[in-house]
Amino acid sequence: MARTVEEIQVQMLTGIANNSDLVGLNSTSKVAIYRLIVFIVAIAIWTLEKLFDTHSSQVDVAIYENKPGTARWYRNMSLAYQFGFNLLTDDDQFDNAGFTTDQIEASKIVKYCSVKESLESSRLIIKLAGDDGTNLIPLTPTQIDSFKYYISEVAYAGVKTHFVNNPADKLRLTMRVYRNPLVIDENGNNILTGGKSVEIAIKKYIKNLPFDGELVINDLIDYLRDVPGVENAHIISAATSYKDLVTGLYTSFATIDVKTIPVAGYFEVENFNNITYVV
Structure with a gap:
């Protein structure tokens, strides 16, 4: 030192x-x-x-x-995946000869990834998502098929993997926001800018959560209290729903008591219809 x-x-x-x-x-x-x-x-x-x-x-x-073979290594290998590129012979690195730096970076479509060992079986659970510049998105069927083949090529022999490439879990919030009427009007608009300050803050908070990390209700409340014009925030109820890939439908909403981890690894707010603004 x-x-x-x-x-x-x-x-x-x-x-x-x-x-x-x-x-x-x-x-x-x-x-x-x-x-x-x-x-x-x-x-x-x-x-x-x-x-x-x-x-x-x-x-x-x-x-x-x-360190090869660890969950961290599989995560780094997942983030290094290049869509449309071939691997070097007998190697786990991509053949980038003749391509520009921009082309190489554009091919790295896995922007978020979490790798954890299953508690129920001997396999690695790989959750992943792309990014459209604004929101996290799942990989397309063609992209995920290519990615699975890539993992099968670089994975250690005998390692079983399970892939989670779901659309975002839905987050439903019922809230009461105590506003400063000098800054935020009765509809939640910032009087000076015209923007929906609370809605923007919720989206930003959700986007900035660690991928496959916990959503903690009290942390969200603390975050909203720092929004200009918000005196206090009370989350009356919070619930989530995830897409069942077998049925192709979203499950019934389940209440969040204190915290939860999204099945897809990330959330999107269903809508903001259940936010009321009071003085």
């Missing part, structure tokens, strides 16, 4: 004081030439030690994230 500049200076000045050949360097002035030189050298040493710390941290993260 890098020492502070002050620690390095003290060590250098102590060495100077204990060196009989440098006995003449005993000025206590902060602008003494030798003290300024010590300061400059200490800054250089501190910078080098910080660079060593950064490098060491990067190496540790790379080892942790890319």
